[in-house]
Amino acid sequence: MDRRRLADLISRERARYAEQHPRSASAYSNARHLFGRTPMTWMAKQAGGFPLYLATARGARVTDLDGHTYIDLCLGDTGAMAGHSPEPVVEAVNQRLGVLGGATAMMPTEDAAWVGEELTRRFGLPQWSLSLTATDANRWAIRLARAVTGKQKILVNSYCYHGSVDESLIVVGPGGTAEVREGNVGAPVDTRVTSRVAEFNDLTRLAAELANGDVAAVLMEPALTNIGIVLPEPGYLEGVRRLTREHGVLLINDETHTFSAGPGGCTQAWGLEPDILTIGKAIGGGVPVGAYGLSDEVTARVEARDDLDLIDMGGVGGTLAGNALSVAATKATLEHVLTDEAFAGMTALGTHLADGTAALIQKHGVPWSVAQLGARAEFRFADPAPRNGGESHAAGDPELDDYLHVYAANRGVLLTPFHNMALVCPATTRDDVDAHLEVLDAAIAELVG
The missing domain is CATH 3.40.640.10 (Type I PLP-dependent aspartate aminotransferase-like (Major domain))
Incomplete structure (x- = not known):
């Protein structure tokens, strides 16, 4: 991988992120009496340099202070696996x-x-x-x-x-x-x-x-x-x-x-x-x-x-x-x-997500792998897939993570900040998954040139 190209892409995407989210940037800057400027320090883990601030959320969508709405595949890192505010x-x-x-x-x-x-x-x-x-x-x-x-x-x-x-x-x-x-x-x-x-x-x-x-x-x-x-x-x-x-x-x-x-x-x-x-x-x-x-x-x-x-x-x-x-x-x-019936649909979408990600990995010839766990799918920068925690840790690439995350956020898709995990909820649709796959396809294409 051309690391200079990766650095240039990250810089470009962070500049776009900053331009698109002035209200979130201001809110973060003004939170002087919060340790780490966030209610909980892990909220500061954001590829764009500052967190997006929540305005509204419903189902599989969240909207930030600047009015941008996202397909949410983070879902509160599992906390919102039922979707946001289910009726x-x-x-x-x-x-x-x-x-x-x-x-x-x-x-x-x-x-x-x-x-x-x-x-x-x-x-x-x-x-x-x-x-x-x-x-x-x-x-x-x-x-x-x-x-x-x-x-x-x-x-x-x-x-x-x-x-x-x-x-x-x-x-x-x-x-x-x-x-x-x-x-x-x-x-x-x-x-x-x-x-x-x-x-x-x-x-x-x-x-x-x-x-x-x-x-x-x-x-x-x-x-x-x-x-x-x-x-x-x-x-x-x-x-x-x-x-x-x-x-x-x-x-x-x-x-x-x-x-x-x-x-x-x-x-x-x-x-x-x-x-x-x-x-x-x-x-x-x-x-x-x-x-x-x-x-x-x-x-x-x-x-x-x-x-x-x-x-x-x-x-x-x-x-x-x-x-x-x-x-x-x-x-x-x-x-x-989160009923038995809901899980059946979520797992089917998880399979579509995993299969689609695997197809993109093959299409672009990147040495990555993907794993699925029901409604959850994630890719790692290793092929074959890691078989233990030590191997998976060694496969980490923070710069590449940042690029993929900020690129997706700039195009209306949120992933879990700490890794490349995507999770679906009962409100997630096949079109949502396809939109994420299109963004991922474009991100990898720009990366490999």
């Missing part, structure tokens, strides 16, 4: 907040029992508890795993993503040794004290790490997502389940992003049998919520421990967890929006 969720929120009143009262609602039953139908785990985020669900699942196993370490995959869980920020280094993940902010202890790590798809390393006898749980996504989609090789997930059982280690499946695989995520689609399952983001239809499910065995082991404080200060709850507003939104999302 059933809007109605449920209005009913709970405006008609009935009481967004949060530290009192349960009948909606919560429905949500628990529906999550059981989808994922198979019979007992559920709610949180506000998937990160919280993961933290609480880890606490329970340590409590019932009496072991302290958590094993994760290299370059995994489980929110800001401290134990997950560990990678396999170039020499095969465990290393603290670069960029980790203010770790309470060296992550190697709390965690072990194995590459995804590496059962040999997993077996060796578990043989140390100090791992309480394996916390993993059934497919890696936040370092690019890395799919499990045949027999890998079955091997993980076998090894965890042999070593008396609990298996926690984080389905927060892999929920895109279907109405019950990878767990339902692939017949997985985790001991604990965590999820968040999408199930609330845009309203903050998370949840974790427990097997009967784990539930019994927790309940047999009368020394654990699950009511007050034991570290497995939050004041706003399970609040009436979040639960109402979750019920509406699962009952009326």
